[in-house]
Amino acid sequence: MLDLTYEMPKPKTIAGAKHDWELVIGMEVHAQVSSNAKLFSGASTKFGAEPNSNVAFVDAAMPGMLPVINEFCVEQAVRTGLGLKADINLKSAFDRKNYFYPDLPQGYQISQLYHPIVGEGEVLVEMGDGTARMVRIERIHMEQDAGKSIHDMDPHMSFVDLNRTGVCLMEIVSRPDIRGPEEAAAYIAKLRQIMRYLGTCDGNMQNGNLRADVNVSICMPGAYEKYQETQDFSHLGTRCEIKNMNSMRFIQQAIEVEARRQIAIVEAGGKVEQETRLYDPDKGETRSMRSKEEAHDYRYFPDPDLLPLEIEQAWVDDIAAHLPELPDDKKARFISEFGLTDYDASVLTAEVESAAYFEEVAQGRNGKLAANWVINELFGRLKKEDHDITDSPVSPAQLGGIIDLISSDAISGKIAKDLFEIVYTEGGDPAQIVEDRGMKQVTDTGAIEAALDEIIAANPAQVEKAKVNPKLAGWFVGQVMKATGGKANPKAVNDLVSKKLSS
């Protein structure tokens, strides 16, 4: 296996009045665990159900109801931890985070403040330009999602939908190792990719299944290195947390906007207040969510309804043993096994489904050729119609069949594109289509020669010109291709044309 090594990317800098400023970013990513049932109840987690239809008594916090942990959610959290090369804590515990809100029926969120299930890990974030950042993960804990408050359905009333209440989230907390908006987006993309490989989160940002709180601060060049040496936060600026974003684009915009706001404050001699802010994409600004006086005191304490969560090392080992191949490993293998470029390998491993598709096509075939066809022809065509690899009308076997026909010289590359279009729109077995429609390449030099002789005989003037200027040989090639309906083997035609014209 190849060991992929990268340069570190340069931190994003923003020019200030006197000097440049650097950005320091840490993220809390909330990923909805892929599971059929909620973290502490048997209610369904299905998205898009009728409001308040996926609600168990415990989700609605009916009197006397008690939470019971969904073991599958625990397994998913462990799997995610292993995927992020993190420490798994065999003993963790649940705490209550207390606050009042109508979409939080219990009046507290069950979370893991003091003893999270997953400890320190790391994620390699490639920037696509040959650089990559290793972002340290501080912890991952499990917690309940809240419900949804709807304030715009009625002028006087608010409505609450509890379908989401109690769904299991993983909060993935990074260290402040991210150094710019692009890195932040790449970090989320990488987390999303890993979790989709693992099957632990579908990564659907639009449905809110993946959202992020982003901590942004600014510092002078050199300060960050001091922090890295000492892990002493006093070298860094005061951070502000931008809450609850579920769009890569807005995350990047918000970071930039927030950094500029902080620079303006500091350069004007002011002090950045540590606070929670919201990004308004319409106005392109962040604004304070609540003042210090309104800050919540969450009164965390261990949830007495739940015993500490104890898991066995053997169980963790078993999950680890059955972990799927992860993106970094797969990419390295594609490069070494199929001779792909770093770029092609990245593209093909971006989604677990694409990688699986490619591998099926590439099996026993020329890997580079397979990669070209998957990336250029198939992805291009799918994108045109906004299709996904999972609903590709061309199966890996069909695309493999087309590639086999090219490799055996049965069809030319040009014919292959036509063939691909037919398979894409009409379906069918590529070899059969070539047979039925007479698309097979003509490699019989006798037939090509006959056609060429005919053209030479009919165009003596052209022949003379071509003899003087060999560049004009292409005209004869074109004429032969035209005469054979494009099926002549281009190499055979070229060879023959140059032989005849030079004789």
Next chain:
Amino acid sequence: MSDLNKLGLAEARDALRSGDVTSVELTDACLKAIDEADALNAFVHKTPELAMERAKAADERIQHGDAPSMCGLPIGIKDLFCTKGVPSQAASKILEGFKPEYESTVSQQLADAGAVMLGKLNMDEFAMGSSNETSTYGNAVSPWRRGNDDAQLTPGGSSGGSASAVAADLCLAATGTDTGGSIRQPAAFVGITGIKPTYGRCSRWGIVAFASSLDQAGPMTKNVRDAAIMLETMCGHDPKDSTSAELSVPNFEAMLTGDIKGKKIGIPKEYRMDGMPAEIEKLWADGAAMLKAAGAEIVDISLPHTKYALPAYYVIAPAEASSNLARYDGVRYGRRAQLAQGDGITEMYEKTRAEGFGPEVQRRVMVGTYVLSAGFYDAYYNRARRVRTLIKKDFEDVFAAGIDAILTPATPSAAFGLGEMTEADPVQMYLNDVFTVTVNLAGLPGISVPAGLDAQGLPLGLQLIGRPWEEGDLLNTAYALENAAGFVAKPGKWW
């Protein structure tokens, strides 16, 4: 047979099995007694139709030879238990009109065994109180009186309705719950038996939570044998309660041999409080002498952290309660305050909770919120948790040294008069729990057995504390004490 309501569980069970009585007859007798006893205010929701229906079904089961030990026996259920389709409001205004769509595991197990629910019993609001005076239904009244004085006395709390109903023979037995003494103290006040099993023995599912790490259900009965019978039905592992123990439940009744020869009974010196009434002191000494006479060895022991138990309890219990009671917000069920024009969500919370919770509940929610708040958490909550660990260790140490059970008074005094403590500092009321809270903090089983009367003719109880999960052994020791004490006094009927 006459006065069927005066029977205990074992007697009634035997009479049912022999065909001497029917469940319908037993139930009818209890329902009549209940109707005559409104002055006691013990039953706050009567369910006569449901009771008769269940009694008939029980009679059929018995006829078919399917008669589990609780089959056909009419009992009362504390209002803290959620009972399907029947008002269950934890004696709080904030749960006005709440009828759950589900049945608590414990009451379901009783129903499955054929027990007949007569109705819901009064209690302190959210089980917070030691006199039943915090109930939104008004207080339950003890059937006992001081000599010829007609002043109304407390049946204790929080399971005051249960205590009053069992002592006044309105039902054969009742469920209670015990967070700091809420079964044992009222049982002692009215001369009946009450056991709080080991934490985790009974499922908490469907019981309105007060302090989750302390709450346990248990039976309140007319004698120790009845407690054994009913407890067995109430216990058992419940996958719906993560803190419920995966242990099999022994046949407790079969363990009642009365033989306690060679058992070591510990007498903890720290329970001898300054200013303890002489009557209590004497009762305690008499109890020890009775156990000794029955063949037990009496050993002086020390539980050194006892004096920190009450303060620790009054940090931990309110802390958990402040969080457990956050769900009563007027959003989904129960009472919601009338709002004024322009009121928002904050006003809805404030008005609903201000109206819906009584003063004692509000006090505890405030205390709990305070001790969990930033800057105070370590000083109060964490320290209290450490104390709790030490208290638990105190017990572990004496049990490891061979002690089988610990004998203490159940309460620092006999029942007091209703209203007598109204003006007192709330901490005075909290002192009622001084002998019982340690047991909850340590998660141990504890039983209160009536052992004598005070000078004014009021019952006094003794408490026995057992090893974890050894309720059978504890019940047997209690049985020996009961036999020796020969407590038979009953309140004269004035209601």
